[in-house]
Amino acid sequence: MNAAACTVALIGRPNAGKSSLFNAVTGGHAKVGNFPGITVELLDAKVKLPSGEHLELVDLPGVYTVEGEADPHSDEGHARRFLELAQKATQPLVIAQVIDATQLELGLRLTLELRRRGVPVVLIATQHDALVQQGFELDARTLEEGLGVTVLATNARHAGLQQKVLELLGDAWRQRRTPPTGDLDVHALASKVLIPRIDAKEAFARVRRRTERLDAVLLHPVLGPAIFLGLMTALFAAVFFISEPFTALIDLTNQALGTRIEGWLGTGWLSSLLVDGVLGGAGTVLAFLPQIVTLTIVMELIDASGYLARGTFLVDRLLRFAGLGGRSFVPLLTAHACAIPAINSARIIRDPGQRLRTILVLPLMTCSARIPTYGLLITTFFADHSAWFKGALFVGLYFAGIVAGFIASLVLGRTVKSTAQQRPLVLEMPPYRMPQAPVVGRVAWRSAKRFVKDVGSVILIAAVVLWALLTVPGPGDTHSAPPGASPRVVAMHGSVAASVGRLLEPVTRPAGFDWRLNVGLIGSFGARELMVGTMGVIFGIEGGEDDTAPLGERLREAKTSTGAPAYGPATALALMAFFVLACQCMSTLAAVRRETRSWRWPLFVLGYTYVAAWVVSVIVFQVASAAGL
Amino acid sequence: MTSLDLLPPQRSAAITELRLAPAEATWLRAIGLCEGVRVTLLRGAPLGGPLHVRLSTGAELAVDRELARYVEVDAPTDEVPA
Ligand SMILES: Nc1nc2c(ncn2[C@@H]2O[C@H](COP(=O)(O)OP(=O)(O)OP(=O)(O)O)[C@@H](O)[C@H]2O)c(=O)[nH]1
Ligand SMILES: [Mg+2]
Numbered sequence: 001m002n003a004a005a006c007t008v009a010l011i012g013r014p015n016a017g018k019s020s021l022f023n024a025v026t027g028g029h030a031k032v033g034n035f036p037g038i039t040v041e042l043l044d045a046k047v048k049l050p051s052g053e054h055l056e057l058v059d060l061p062g063v064y065t066v067e068g069e070a071d072p073h074s075d076e077g078h079a080r081r082f083l084e085l086a087q088k089a090t091q092p093l094v095i096a097q098v099i100d101a102t103q104l105e106l107g108l109r110l111t112l113e114l115r116r117r118g119v120p121v122v123l124i125a126t127q128h129d130a131l132v133q134q135g136f137e138l139d140a141r142t143l144e145e146g147l148g149v150t151v152l153a154t155n156a157r158h159a160g161l162q163q164k165v166l167e168l169l170g171d172a173w174r175q176r177r178t179p180p181t182g183d184l185d186v187h188a189l190a191s192k193v194l195i196p197r198i199d200a201k202e203a204f205a206r207v208r209r210r211t212e213r214l215d216a217v218l219l220h221p222v223l224g225p226a227i228f229l230g231l232m233t234a235l236f237a238a239v240f241f242i243s244e245p246f247t248a249l250i251d252l253t254n255q256a257l258g259t260r261i262e263g264w265l266g267t268g269w270l271s272s273l274l275v276d277g278v279l280g281g282a283g284t285v286l287a288f289l290p291q292i293v294t295l296t297i298v299m300e301l302i303d304a305s306g307y308l309a310r311g312t313f314l315v316d317r318l319l320r321f322a323g324l325g326g327r328s329f330v331p332l333l334t335a336h337a338c339a340i341p342a343i344n345s346a347r348i349i350r351d352p353g354q355r356l357r358t359i360l361v362l363p364l365m366t367c368s369a370r371i372p373t374y375g376l377l378i379t380t381f382f383a384d385h386s387a388w389f390k391g392a393l394f395v396g397l398y399f400a401g402i403v404a405g406f407i408a409s410l411v412l413g414r415t416v417k418s419t420a421q422q423r424p425l426v427l428e429m430p431p432y433r434m435p436q437a438p439v440v441g442r443v444a445w446r447s448a449k450r451f452v453k454d455v456g457s458v459i460l461i462a463a464v465v466l467w468a469l470l471t472v473p474g475p476g477d478t479h480s481a482p483p484g485a486s487p488r489v490v491a492m493h494g495s496v497a498a499s500v501g502r503l504l505e506p507v508t509r510p511a512g513f514d515w516r517l518n519v520g521l522i523g524s525f526g527a528r529e530l531m532v533g534t535m536g537v538i539f540g541i542e543g544g545e546d547d548t549a550p551l552g553e554r555l556r557e558a559k560t561s562t563g564a565p566a567y568g569p570a571t572a573l574a575l576m577a578f579f580v581l582a583c584q585c586m587s588t589l590a591a592v593r594r595e596t597r598s599w600r601w602p603l604f605v606l607g608y609t610y611v612a613a614w615v616v617s618v619i620v621f622q623v624a625s626a627a628g629l
Numbered sequence: 630m631t632s633l634d635l636l637p638p639q640r641s642a643a644i645t646e647l648r649l650a651p652a653e654a655t656w657l658r659a660i661g662l663c664e665g666v667r668v669t670l671l672r673g674a675p676l677g678g679p680l681h682v683r684l685s686t687g688a689e690l691a692v693d694r695e696l697a698r699y700v701e702v703d704a705p706t707d708e709v710p711a
Contacts, residue, residue, distance in 0.1 A: 065659035069652050105686045106661050221675045313691045317678035326679065326691065423653070424693030425679050426660060431689075 004046055004056035006173045007091050009083060011114065012098035013107055014038075014062025015430050017126030017156035021098055022059035024156060025165050029446065030059050032439065033303035035330065036428045037062065037348035040075045042082055049170040050163075056091075057169075058082070061347070066113050073355070073595075075347040087119060094120045094172045101125040101138050101153060104194060108186040111147060115179040121149050122172045124165065126156035130431075135203030136194045143193040148180040157436065211306075211431045218310050228314050231307075235298050235336075236398040239371065240391045243290035247375070250287040251550060254279050272488070273467060276540030281463025284536035284551055285529045286455045288372040289448060295368055296447040297440060299337055304435035308333070309427060316425050322406050323413030325351060326425040328358040332405070335365035336398070343591040351423040357412050359595055361405040363583040363605055366398045369528035370579050376532050380552035381572035400580045408608070455529070463533045466523055469497035470537060476502070480515065482559040485542075492541050511578065511617040512571040512625070514560070524584050531579070570624035574617040582613035631705070633668060634680065634697035641669035641685075642702035649699050661688050662700060669708045683708075 010018040014036030022030045026045035031038055044058040060082060061075035070077045086093045095114050099107035104125075114121050125138055140151040152168050154161050197203065218224055258275045265271035302308060308330055316326030324332075327349040335342035342362050349355040366374075374397050378390050473491045476499035481490045492498060500522065501515030508518055520534035532551075539554040549557075558566040583589065589602040596602070636642055644664050647654040657663070667685035674681070679691045692700075 064656065068655045103686065103688055106688060109659070215671070215681075219672060219674070219681065221672075225675065309691070313674055313679055313681060316691070316693070317674060317676050424696040425691060426657060426662070426693065426696065427691045428660065429681065429689040429691055 003054070004091065005049075005053040006094055007056045007058060007086050007089070008094045008096050008169050008173075009058050009086055010060055010096050010098055011066070011079070011083065011110075012062060013064060013100065013103070013110060015428065016062065016098045016100040016103075016107065018062065018098045019043075019059050020156035021124060021126060021161075021165070022057060024159055025162050026057055028059075029442075033308065034306040034430050034433045035303065035308040036430065037075055037327075037330065037345070038303070040078070040345050040347045042078070047166065049166055051170060053170070053173075055166075055169055055173065058086075063110070065110065066117070071350065071352070073347065073352070074350060078347065083117075087117065092173065092176065094122065094169060096169065096172075097121060097123050098156070099123055099125050101127045101131040102134060104138070105186055105190040108147075108190060111149070112183065112186065115147070115149065116181045118178050118181075120172050120176050121179050122168055123147065123149050123151045124156075124168070125151060125153040128153045129155040129158075130207075131194075133203065134207045135197045135200030137197070139193045139195050143189070146184065146189045146193070207431070214432050215310070218307070219313065224310075224314055228311060231302075232398075233395055235295075235302075236366075236395045237391055238298055239291050239295050240375075240394040241387070242294045243288075246290035247287050250289065251284075254283040254287065255550065257283075269471070272471065272541065273464070276537050277464045277467030278460065280536035280540030280551070281467060281533040282455050282460040284376075285372055285459050285533050286452070288375060288529075288532075289451055291371045291375065292368050292451045293444050293448050295337060295371075297444050299333070300440050300443045301435050302333070304433060304439065306430050306432040309429045312425070312427055313429065322409040323354070323357050324361075324409055325349065325354045326427065327351075328354060331358055331362060332365055332402075335362045335367060338367050338369075339363050339365065339585065339588045340591045343588070343595050346595065353422070356596065356601070357409050359592055360412055360601065360605055361408045363585065363588050363592075363609060364401050364405040364408060364581065366401040366580070367528075367585075369585070370397075372529050372532040373524075373579050374576060376535070376552065376555075377572040377576055380555050381567070381569045383552070383556075397576055397580060400577075404581060404612075408612075454527075458527060459529055459533055462523065462526065462530055463537060466497065466519070466530075466534055467537050467541075470495050470519070470541060472496070474499055480561045482561060483563055489542050492538070507614075510621065511574045511614065512567070512621040513575065513617075514566060516558070516566075517571075517575065521578070521584075526586055528579070528584050569629040570621050573624050573629070574621035577620045578613045578617040580613075581609050581616055583609040631702060632698050633670075633682070633692070633700040633702055634694050636668070636670040636702060636705055638670050638672060639708070640705040641667050641708040642705045643667045644700060645703050646701040647699065648701060649696075657700075661686055661690065662692070667708075668700075668702065 010022060012018050019030035019032045019039050022028055026047055028045050030043050039059060039061045042058055042060055044056055046054045047057055048054055060079040063076045063079045066080060066083060070080045072081060097111055097114055128138060131138060138153045140153045144151045150168060152164060218227060258279050261274050262271055312326040312329045315329050319325055319328050331342045331346045334345055339362050343359050346355050346358050349358055374394060378393055382390055470492050472495060474494050474496040476494040478490050478494040481493040497519050498515055501518035504518040505515055516538050520531045523530035523534040536551055539551055543554050560566045583605050589606060592602040592605055593599060644662060644666050647657060661684050669683045671681040671683055677694055679693050680697055682692055683689045
């Protein structure tokens with residue numbers, strides 16, 4: 001890779017279009033969303049100029065100002081620190097300010113600050129298409145003259161802009177001209193360069209009315225919260241209902257493949273490795289691909305529309321009651337896909353106490369890795385109930401996570417005190433925007449690819465290792481094998497994995513978990529999906545050679561050593577309660593460690609979630625059993 | 630003279646003073662709440678939640694109600710179109 005000739009930092013107010021521009025120029029995949037504070041980390045890429053040199057383009061979190069103090073752990077602080085370091089580095093720096101043409105005056109205040117830094121500055125005015133819709137046009141030449149800075153007016157979502165931007169940046173780097181530093185009246189300048197069309201008044205009113213009408217409903221004192229709740233419910237329900245048929249299809253394919261393989265290879269260990277290990281372990285997890293994609297699509301639609309800021313507005317009061325705040329909303333919602341980006345996005349929370357409490361409760365939100373376990377348990381142990389009942393149970397688990405987070409935060413609010421001054425909510429509310437189908441499609445496709453890759457690598461390897469630990473005969477006690485079990489099943493009961501699982505039985509028995517579920521719980525400590533993967537392997541082996549029943553059926557028919565049914569709805573409920581609460585995710589703990597810069601907090605999260613998970617699952621199992629489930 | 634939290638809905642007034650710690654006031658000015666800017670109150674969130682305001686620069690903000698007490702504004706008028 002060639003060394004870059006210079007660094008180009010994309011600086012601008014949040015939501016100006018920096019990441020959109022970055023993607024259009026580099027072909028990258030920076031996350032874009034209609035909310036101020038989507039980007040919380042640096043992202044860089046090398047781009048080649050027509051003249052052959054390379055530039056390093058850096059997408060940064062948004063900043064409102066680059067002067068005065070900033071909390072170094074906030075998103076703005078990260079951008080500011082990058083700027084300081086890049087100015088001291090040997091590689092020359094060009095600042096490309098990304099300015100929202102529809103918010104010109106506010107952006108120009110930042111331009112004045114940037115001009116004072118003694119570094120070449122260029123201005124890229126995005127949202128020019130939106131400005132035109134509002135009945136105005138930007139007079140880039142006059143703006144250039146007024147500022148002494150080159151200006152390009154463009155639409156950052158347009159892929160064809162790469163050439164123009166590269167030319168602009170190349171010129172800026174070659175000329176290395178530092179801009180004038182004087183002060184000027186940005187209000188007057190903005191009015192001078194925004195040229196109204198004849199129909200500007202009507203156009204502007206029309207555009208504004210669109211957002212106003214939506215806000216009148218979505219932020220209505222009664223309707224607003226109701227719609228908010230409905231939307232969250234719909235999000236979770238969609239994951240369950242939309243994806244069920246697809247999952248069933250993938251399941252059937254898996255089964256057919258299994259039968260095929262056994263037809264070819266007979267019933268030796270290789271066949272067991274492929275059918276029980278690979279298909280049973282990784283294939284079972286893969287069947288949850290549609291759920292993951294559905295979740296990604298709905299979340300992306302929410303991100304792109306502008307509803308995130310409205311959600312923040314609506315829940316601020318409620319979250320503050322629990323010691324969090326409106327700015328916790330986006331991390332909390334993000335955590336319903338995955339806790340790790342959510343923990344990073346807690347950088348947008350300006351209040352340090354709120355930020356810490358948010359990070360500590362984020363692992364309780366229902367991330368997508370829990371979906372396979374919930375899906376399997378619900379369809380297996382509540383098979384006789386209506387689809388509505390199953391859907392409601394699924395949605396209920398999501399809300400259980402939210403309520404748990406709320407309670408945890410209330411308790412933490414009393415113990416984890418914030419020393420710094422409080423920073424109440426101030427947030428920009430962007431206009432609504434129509435999500436773009438190609439962007440949504442790309443995001444969905446990438447999430448599918450990532451999931452398949454994970455299943456094909458980490459999960460697959462783990463499933464095969466588990467298969468080995470369950471198949472290779474060990475020194476364990478084989479008495480737990482059900483009467484009349486095949487030699488392979490007896491061997492499994494004596495395996496290393498089984499012995500470890502059995503070691504935990506005294507602790508987990510009050511919650512209804514036997515050694516098989518314990519092996520799953522241990523496996524899922526690395527990645528939650530492995531719970532289902534482990535079940536696939538164990539019950540694949542138990543099912544024997546000519547049993548092609550789906551995993552759910554095998555789970556229902558699982559026996560204890562005395563031949564009694566091993567699990568029932570009570571076990572399922574207890575196991576789900578465990579999954580709601582336990583932070584079974586190494587990567588989450590690593591992210592907590594990084595963001596809190598201490599070992600204390602990740603260990604605290606691990607401890608409190610596991611203790612809560614155990615206590616609650618025991619209570620659930622005991623109560624449900626007593627109720628005759 | 631009144632403060633932002635006391636502005637009647639749909640009425641507008643110019644900011645005259647931010648009675649806040651200097652660092653916080655600097656940040657608020659940068660985001661757009663600075664002296665001279667006119668603010669229109671669009672609505673408040675239920676149960677004492679934040680205020681939804683529009684600035685004469687075109688931006689819309691959610692502002693904590695408690696914080697709004699420290700934002701001084703002049704006499705309210707109807708919104709002047711930008
Ligand atoms: N119409 C239009 N929309 C744009 C343009 N550029 C960006 N957007 C939209 O504006 C929103 C913000 O874009 P981002 O690229 O995420 O903005 P950002 O500056 O990276 O924002 P942060 O990372 O939050 O600071 C998204 O909804 C984009 O689709 C543009 O030129 N025209
Ligand atoms: Mg961004």
